[in-house]
Amino acid sequence: MSRAPLDDARLTTLSESVGLDLSPERRAGLMPALDGLLQQFDVLYDVEVDETAPLHSFDARWGEMK
Numbered sequence: 186m187s188r189a190p191l192d193d194a195r196l197t198t199l200s201e202s203v204g205l206d207l208s209p210e211r212r213a214g215l216m217p218a219l220d221g222l223l224q225q226f227d228v229l230y231d232v233e234v235d236e237t238a239p240l241h242s243f244d245a246r247w248g249e250m251k
Contacts, residue, residue: 188227191220 189195193209196216200207207215 188223191216191223 193212193216196212196219197207200212
C-alpha cells in the first residue's frame with residue numbers, strides 16, 4: 186500500500202490535528218524531514234516479518250552460567 190505524497194495541505198491538516206500552529210516557513214522546513222521519516226516507515230512496512238521470532242521470545246540470558 187503506497188501512501189499519498191506529503192504536500193502542504195496534508196501537513197497543515199496534520200499539524201492542526203495535533204494543535205500545532207505552524208507558519209508557512211516552518212511547514213516548508215519541516216516537510217522534507219517529515220517526508221524522509223515517512224519514507225523510512227514505508228521501507229519498514231515492506232519488510233516481511235513472518236519468519237522473524239517475536240521479541241518476547243528472545244532470551245538474552247543464553248550466555249549466563251547456571
